[in-house]
Amino acid sequence: MTNRSYKDLLKMRRFPHTWCPGCGIGAVLKNVAIVLKELGWSNQNTVAVSGIGCSGRMSGYMNLDAIHTPHGRALTAAEAIKTVRSDLNVIVLSGDGDLASIGGNHLLHTSRRNPDITVFCNDNEIYGLTGGQAGPTTPKGTKTLTSPRGEPYLPLRLGRILTQQAPYFYARTTVYHLNHFKTCIHEALLWKGFSFVDIISDCIELNGRRLGFKTAHQMFKWFDERFHIVEGERDHLREDELGIAKAMIEEVPQPTEKVKVEPKGPIEELKTFTLEELQRFDGTGEKPIYVAYKGKVYDLSTSPLFQGEKRMRCHLAGKDLTKDIDIAPHGEDLVFKFPVVGRLE
Amino acid sequence: MKQLVSGNEAIFQGAIRAGANYFAGYPISPTSEILQQASLYAEENPQFRFLQAEDEIAAAIATIAASLAGTKAFTATSGPGFSLMQEALGWGHAVEAPCVFINSMRVGPSTGMPTQPAQADLLQVKGGSAGDYYPIAFYPNSVEECFRLTVTAFNAAEESLSPVILLGDAFLSHLYEIVDLEGIGVEVVPRSKEPLGKGQRLFTGTAHDKMGNIKTNDPEIYRAWLSELKDRHHRVAEKYPLFEYLPRQGSSVLLIAFGITSRILSSLKERFSIFRPIRIFPLLEQELKEVTQAYHDIIVVEGSDGQYAGWVEGATGRKVLRVPCLGGGFKLQWIQHQIEERLKGDAG
Numbered sequence: 001m002t003n004r005s006y007k008d009l010l011k012m013r014r015f016p017h018t019w020c021p022g023c024g025i026g027a028v029l030k031n032v033a034i035v036l037k038e039l040g041w042s043n044q045n046t047v048a049v050s051g052i053g054c055s056g057r058m059s060g061y062m063n064l065d066a067i068h069t070p071h072g073r074a075l076t077a078a079e080a081i082k083t084v085r086s087d088l089n090v091i092v093l094s095g096d097g098d099l100a101s102i103g104g105n106h107l108l109h110t111s112r113r114n115p116d117i118t119v120f121c122n123d124n125e126i127y128g129l130t131g132g133q134a135g136p137t138t139p140k141g142t143k144t145l146t147s148p149r150g151e152p153y154l155p156l157r158l159g160r161i162l163t164q165q166a167p168y169f170y171a172r173t174t175v176y177h178l179n180h181f182k183t184c185i186h187e188a189l190l191w192k193g194f195s196f197v198d199i200i201s202d203c204i205e206l207n208g209r210r211l212g213f214k215t216a217h218q219m220f221k222w223f224d225e226r227f228h229i230v231e232g233e234r235d236h237l238r239e240d241e242l243g244i245a246k247a248m249i250e251e252v253p254q255p256t257e258k259v260k261v262e263p264k265g266p267i268e269e270l271k272t273f274t275l276e277e278l279q280r281f282d283g284t285g286e287k288p289i290y291v292a293y294k295g296k297v298y299d300l301s302t303s304p305l306f307q308g309e310k311r312m313r314c315h316l317a318g319k320d321l322t323k324d325i326d327i328a329p330h331g332e333d334l335v336f337k338f339p340v341v342g343r344l345e
Numbered sequence: 346m347k348q349l350v351s352g353n354e355a356i357f358q359g360a361i362r363a364g365a366n367y368f369a370g371y372p373i374s375p376t377s378e379i380l381q382q383a384s385l386y387a388e389e390n391p392q393f394r395f396l397q398a399e400d401e402i403a404a405a406i407a408t409i410a411a412s413l414a415g416t417k418a419f420t421a422t423s424g425p426g427f428s429l430m431q432e433a434l435g436w437g438h439a440v441e442a443p444c445v446f447i448n449s450m451r452v453g454p455s456t457g458m459p460t461q462p463a464q465a466d467l468l469q470v471k472g473g474s475a476g477d478y479y480p481i482a483f484y485p486n487s488v489e490e491c492f493r494l495t496v497t498a499f500n501a502a503e504e505s506l507s508p509v510i511l512l513g514d515a516f517l518s519h520l521y522e523i524v525d526l527e528g529i530g531v532e533v534v535p536r537s538k539e540p541l542g543k544g545q546r547l548f549t550g551t552a553h554d555k556m557g558n559i560k561t562n563d564p565e566i567y568r569a570w571l572s573e574l575k576d577r578h579h580r581v582a583e584k585y586p587l588f589e590y591l592p593r594q595g596s597s598v599l600l601i602a603f604g605i606t607s608r609i610l611s612s613l614k615e616r617f618s619i620f621r622p623i624r625i626f627p628l629l630e631q632e633l634k635e636v637t638q639a640y641h642d643i644i645v646v647e648g649s650d651g652q653y654a655g656w657v658e659g660a661t662g663r664k665v666l667r668v669p670c671l672g673g674g675f676k677l678q679w680i681q682h683q684i685e686e687r688l689k690g691d692a693g
Contacts, residue, residue, distance in 0.1 A: 057559075065542055076407050080411040081411070083407075109398075
């Protein structure tokens, strides 16, 4: 028998809800409630925050203290609440237009500050409440009310944006892949820090029908064709993959100590280079990377700036950089910590 | 202990005295010092939380959300930032969140003249956000008053359950005076709203009934809600009918000025009567009506092109002469000359 105790978390007296038949938001609300119930979260320790839009109505149906913010501001409000009340679990229930378009700046900066909140983004690739205008995640070529000949731009890649932060938790799932969906909700809620679940969802009435789908189920089958689940630990997801990409910390290179490396002998005894000779040491093949600065030639081959592929693209190599370095913001330490191998004629 | 204190410092200390435990802001002259002080204070006092937000939109939303979460919160900005905060102010009135917004005015529109003082944000303070709402705003004219009125603003916020605005100007923010802040006695109204996390309430900017159920097509529910809000705000405002009136025996001219302009005009108090509204909104209608009765000429000297003068005309039903001090120019001699000119013109 199905366990219906998750209904404790929903304001059942307010049902039937405001969403169209076939809409994916109901599935988002229900499954979030189910997982919250499993975890024992309730109105004694949890607060829900929403923005504006069809998905923004979700928090109002939760049996919790809930905040319904102006359009796009859910993340900021959630972060402030978590800051003031670290004893509360804070979840955000909103949509792609709210979180990624009008709230795009807050998405960047709240995720950067990494508060311990969980975001559920009902990503239906359309502005549904206002009638079906193109949104930030609408796929290129999709016909909507504001892109009658097909959306001209590529969609915002939420996964790529969020996995650039350190640390990060980004999960992509759909309302169709139910077990995977629940796993994502569960893991996101337990993640310490900013976690974001991008739930590909359907808006049959104001998007699907225009695209030629007759039922919500047809849209689910379309999700199944577009996406596949990938298992295991991932650090990023391709655009057709469903899964969890996460990293607790990202190695940030520490600035190395300033060390002055003096030439072993007097500078006059070192090899002299003409500009022409210097040009040959440009790092291509196995050649070292030499640059000149104020008459001295330095070996930058060990510089972390010029490793791997970058080595091949090193536009500085083999040149006299005296003028460039003198006007550059990083100053002289860039070359001074590397060994002097000669002098420029 | 007597100390040399700036307007900005006094405002910050006033907020601390009032029990504020949250500040969110974004750098802008002339209130960046408040942001800086808040960050320093947060370092030393872990119960005080601080956010340097990505923009004033976030700063204002965070202030209101922190208030709903259960703490006294405030933010500080200037005209351009205050424009970005309008959305949040409307929301703050709708969700009935007690908090304080400080707007130290500079010359606008847009970036204007950073950082020359002005007093031209009254219209956006009164109603820059969508729809009807009834903001309460105070405007000090000394460093000591910056402190006192910040506490008053927090008190009025808790009583009216709304974002209360403390006005200032670039002069006042950077005005240094010798005051003993610790020695100032003030009354502090305690926190009035239940904190988050135990109920099933919905705080929404969408029209709703008392249970928090969204009702977007019922005029009766909306009217009842708005009229309750209006009554409450006016009731609270009546507790603070703040103004300063310096009558001059024999003068037939009344000068009306507030904030830094009233400070500059105070040296004319031997020649003219001066009325200084301290509570800017809701307008001191009754007081203006009564005070102006005894005078032949009413002159409003303000740092805007007649914003307050228009309301004085509305409240008194009389013609009001205007001396707009625009572009950051508040020279006494110039103002005096303008007053003479207006009076000559009026006599002719």
